[in-house]
Amino acid sequence: MNGRDTFSTYNPIINFVFYIGAIVFGMFFIHPAFLVCAVVLSAAYYLSIKGSRGIKLVLGMVPVFAALAVLNPILNTRGAIVLFTYFGDRPYTLEALCYGMALGAMFVSVILWFASYNTVMTSDKFIYIFGRAIPSLSLILTMVLRLVPNYQRKLHQISGARKCVGKAGDAGSTLEKAEDGLTILSALTTWAFEGGIITADSMRSRGYGSGKRTSFSIYSFGGRDKLLLAVMLVLIGVITYSAAMGGSAVTYTPQLEVAGPENIFVITGTVAYFVFLSIPTVLNILEAITWRILRSRI
DSSP, X not given: OOSOOTGGGSOHHHHHHHHHHHHHHHHHOOOHHHHHHHHHHHHHHHHHHHGGGGHHHHHHHHHHHHHHXXXXXXXXXXXXXXXXXXXXXXXXXXXXXXXXHHHHHHHHHHHHHHHHHHHHSOHHHHHHHHTTTSHHHHHHHHHHHXXXXXXXXXXXXXXXXXHTTTOSSSSSOHHHHHHHHHHHHHHHHHHHHHHHHHHHHHHHHTTTTSSOOOOOOOOOOOHHHHHHHHHHHHHHHHHHHHHHTTTTOEEOSSSOEEOOTTSHHHHHHHXXXXXXXXXXXXXXXXXXXXXXXXXXXX
16 A cells, blocks of 8 residues: 555455445446545545555556447447448448447546455455454455455566566567467466465365354454444435436437436436545545644644
8 A cells, every 4th residue: 555545454244345335436426426435436536545655556547448439339239320331231320339438437537446445354354354244255255355366466476486487478489489489478376276275275184164263353343433434325315216216327329318417316416426425535535644744733
């Protein structure tokens, strides 16, 4: 992390409820106002916990968004306003372009939420939430979620070691690059199998599955957690009710129809959605301001 992430210090249930709401809403709401909130606030929170290291991912989402927006009208030709034609008479419509932009914004926001999720929701938090109810499944999910980052770290270690002798797969002929790449893959696979065996032996020697499981947790559910959970549940209720009443209604094809501010539920839903998604970022900003004030008094 670039600094102290205040939101991650709350009870894991708070973190999990927020991400469930942010990701589920992000996958269903394609109204422009909701999409703007999702993209801006997901990027803001990710940058607040990653700092300058997160700029690369955020900027990398720009071409992804552009590609999805531009490619959708090629696959979907429905729409009333034709911008131009290609391949003879295939129309490239404004409505399909807008729908592509909506899909791109939705994809970007969900990816950014998952990126910050991997930083905030550590394996011990996941086990804390589900360890007692579904211990075996929570263990499996925790191990699966750790696979990709662990593989990436080990791959960098192997590649770095082999790069010292010119065998990292980035130099030589095509055949030599392929051979070096397969060697690295073989080493990575061997490491993965060996790690799995060691983990299984360690769990067996510790008596995993031989009796009723006990658990220990350093997390508590205090007053600030109860207050924030109540606020989040109220906001989720307002967002859900506003959407059910047409506050997020939008149709892109074959004709563009977007619920506007004349519908009061668009305003209430958007405001509640903005407040809900801004909770982690606002907490971090308030913590940073408080810290600066305290330091200035020293």
